[in-house]
Amino acid sequence: MTGLRLATAENGKPIFGFGERLVRSLEYLRFKAKSHNALYACETVSRVVSEQHKYRLYIEMFPKDWERSTKSLHRAGYFKAYSERTNEFFQLVNDKCFPLLEYWHDDPELELERFAIPPMNFDLCCEEVDFAHLRDSYLAGLMFYFLEDDEIWNYFSEKYAVDKESLPPIKVAHQNIWKEKHGAKARSFSDLIRLVDHSTGNPWLDITNCQYPDLFEWDKETVDWLTEAYKAANQYFKNLEQLDRRIEEDAQTFFYELISFWNTGKVGSERHKVSDE
Secondary structure (H helix, E strand, O other), rough: OOOOOEEEEOOOOEOOOOOHHHHHHHHHHHHHOOOOOOHHHHHHHHHHHHHHHHHHHHHHHHHHHHHHHHOOOOOOOOOOOHHHHHHHHHHHHHHHHHOOOOOOOOOOOOOOOOOOOOOOOOOOOOOOOOOOOOHHHHHHHHHHOOOOHHHHHHHHHHHHHHHHHOOOOOOOOOOHHOOOOOOHHHHHHHHHHHHHHOOOHHHHHHHOOOOOOOOEEHHHHHHHHHHHHHHHHHHHHHHHHHHHHHHOOOHHHHHHHOOOOOOOOOOOOOOOOOOOO
């Protein structure tokens, strides 16, 4: 493989152990035996080019791991279409960047020329509300999408003594709740609603199990972007902690302010007086 940094002898030639040389020989003989088939030959060249691209990406992203690696460049790994070294690269992305080898990718026969990412968010379209596994603040955001479901209100009534009857009625969402510029409190409400609505702009939070997954390319720009987006997605959930604390401190005021923001695009400053602006 040209362009790859391997151990070399004094004459500059790569050093391969017996097992590696045997695998290389068998690969070459297998190719020679079938190379009269033009389609097979093209597929083989395509596979070689694909592996070479992933090796270069491996070197660029994880140079120290590449230097230490003893995985074969030719022997097939767990994903049989790829070498042990490429499989090692997939594992490094999974361990150091974002979840890759789960959910969509559990078939050893799979070809990962492009890859999908698993959804991190709750699916409104196909999941039942499981209170035990949701933060209270996230559950509060769900009330705007389950208006006819008294179970959510019963939950907050029993846990925090929230009086639904003394709160403003929920109206159609005000267009201002989707604007980017808000004060700190309103921003936290806007982020919550965007999270529940799957409209954060973050692929980890906006995709659902019910849609065909987006497929991403193997290039550094894409991997770096998904890595940062994955960190931001986790921060999104961490930011809910402050909303949970506000519910615990004064749930009635929290719900008044959240409903006020939904109805008017502003956080109400006076209890029970909600503007229709």
